[in-house]
Amino acid sequence: MTTEATRERAKYSSGRLETLRERVAERVKGIELEGLTIFAAGSFARLEASEHSDIDLFFTYDKSGRTVASRRTNELRLFGRLIDLVVDELGFPAFSNDAEYLQTHNVEDILKHLGGRADDAHNHFTLRMLLLLESQCVFGEARYDSTIKDIIQSYYRDMPRHQESFQPWFLLNDIMRYWKTMLLNYEYRRNGNEGKMTENERVSRRVKNFKIRFSRMTTCFATIAALASFRITPTEDEVFELTRKTPWERLQVASTRMPELSGAIDAMHTEYTWFLEQTSLTKEALHDKFREEASRTAMLRRAEAYGELVFALLVDIDHALGRAPHLIRYLVI
Numbered sequence: 001m002t003t004e005a006t007r008e009r010a011k012y013s014s015g016r017l018e019t020l021r022e023r024v025a026e027r028v029k030g031i032e033l034e035g036l037t038i039f040a041a042g043s044f045a046r047l048e049a050s051e052h053s054d055i056d057l058f059f060t061y062d063k064s065g066r067t068v069a070s071r072r073t074n075e076l077r078l079f080g081r082l083i084d085l086v087v088d089e090l091g092f093p094a095f096s097n098d099a100e101y102l103q104t105h106n107v108e109d110i111l112k113h114l115g116g117r118a119d120d121a122h123n124h125f126t127l128r129m130l131l132l133l134e135s136q137c138v139f140g141e142a143r144y145d146s147t148i149k150d151i152i153q154s155y156y157r158d159m160p161r162h163q164e165s166f167q168p169w170f171l172l173n174d175i176m177r178y179w180k181t182m183l184l185n186y187e188y189r190r191n192g193n194e195g196k197m198t199e200n201e202r203v204s205r206r207v208k209n210f211k212i213r214f215s216r217m218t219t220c221f222a223t224i225a226a227l228a229s230f231r232i233t234p235t236e237d238e239v240f241e242l243t244r245k246t247p248w249e250r251l252q253v254a255s256t257r258m259p260e261l262s263g264a265i266d267a268m269h270t271e272y273t274w275f276l277e278q279t280s281l282t283k284e285a286l287h288d289k290f291r292e293e294a295s296r297t298a299m300l301r302r303a304e305a306y307g308e309l310v311f312a313l314l315v316d317i318d319h320a321l322g323r324a325p326h327l328i329r330y331l332v333i
Helices: 004-028 063-067 071-089 107-112 117-121 124-133 141-155 169-190 199-228 236-243 247-257 259-279 283-288 293-321 327-332
Strands: 036-041 056-061 104-106 136-139
Touching: 004 036, 004 071, 004 136, 004 259, 036 124, 036 141, 056 063, 056 071, 056 107, 056 124, 104 107, 107 124, 107 141, 117 124, 124 141, 124 169, 124 199, 124 236, 136 141, 141 169, 141 236, 169 199, 169 327, 199 236, 199 247, 199 259, 199 283, 199 293, 199 327, 247 259, 259 293, 293 327
Parallel strands: 056 104
Antiparallel strands: 036 056, 036 136
């Protein structure tokens, strides 16, 4: 399934991440931030980044982080060092939205509010999904692993009482909620603003739509496909191993466990390779493809066709299972 394009993107992403890990470890020295974990999300976490990709960093604490004196002062000192390192020294694009996401979260809160009103309000839901679906540790690997295992355990809390019938529907439906939330957020940002947007802003929104319908869709549904390919409910350890794979590695897991899926996955991969070729272009070149109507229509039609391939994969999984509970039924109702 691997192509030259995907190999090059993975090699580039891995190399940049390793450099980042080394340099971040140097910058953290001398700052008291007990219990801190830093992870990357987005295209670098999927090992699909190009030279034009930015880096998204997120920060969590385990229990020990609550005891650090002058924690916020130390965080600000760290964030300043990271801005200098990431943007000025390593040459990544500036952190998005004026470094809006340079803030920390407590793992205890992420687990405590799972499914509650504060889950969305405090960004715990998005952070949890990023950790599970597309993340790469940058600093604090042991804590990073334990955090992901704790999150998985929270989805498996009913298993001890239902050993024979348990299925990870809670996790699967939260992934679906994440996918729908991304679509709703996209529409929310358009709400009431279409007439006020400049042409460049409209083009940027179209490109975002295009990327959601390839990379974000694949991240979510590759994970669903991999989980569903286990004919016996996957253990917590098996789910953890899936989270350490990229979305396309998860699809390979699904193909290995259910060989009848290989045709659908191969068709998806052909289209996804084309998507990676488009997103390897400079920002200006990619945006130009969405300025002219005929080109824009062709790009979005191809994205729509990719969605049909993803749905066909889910149908093939249902057929391969050949029994209840059916995957699509539980994802929809």
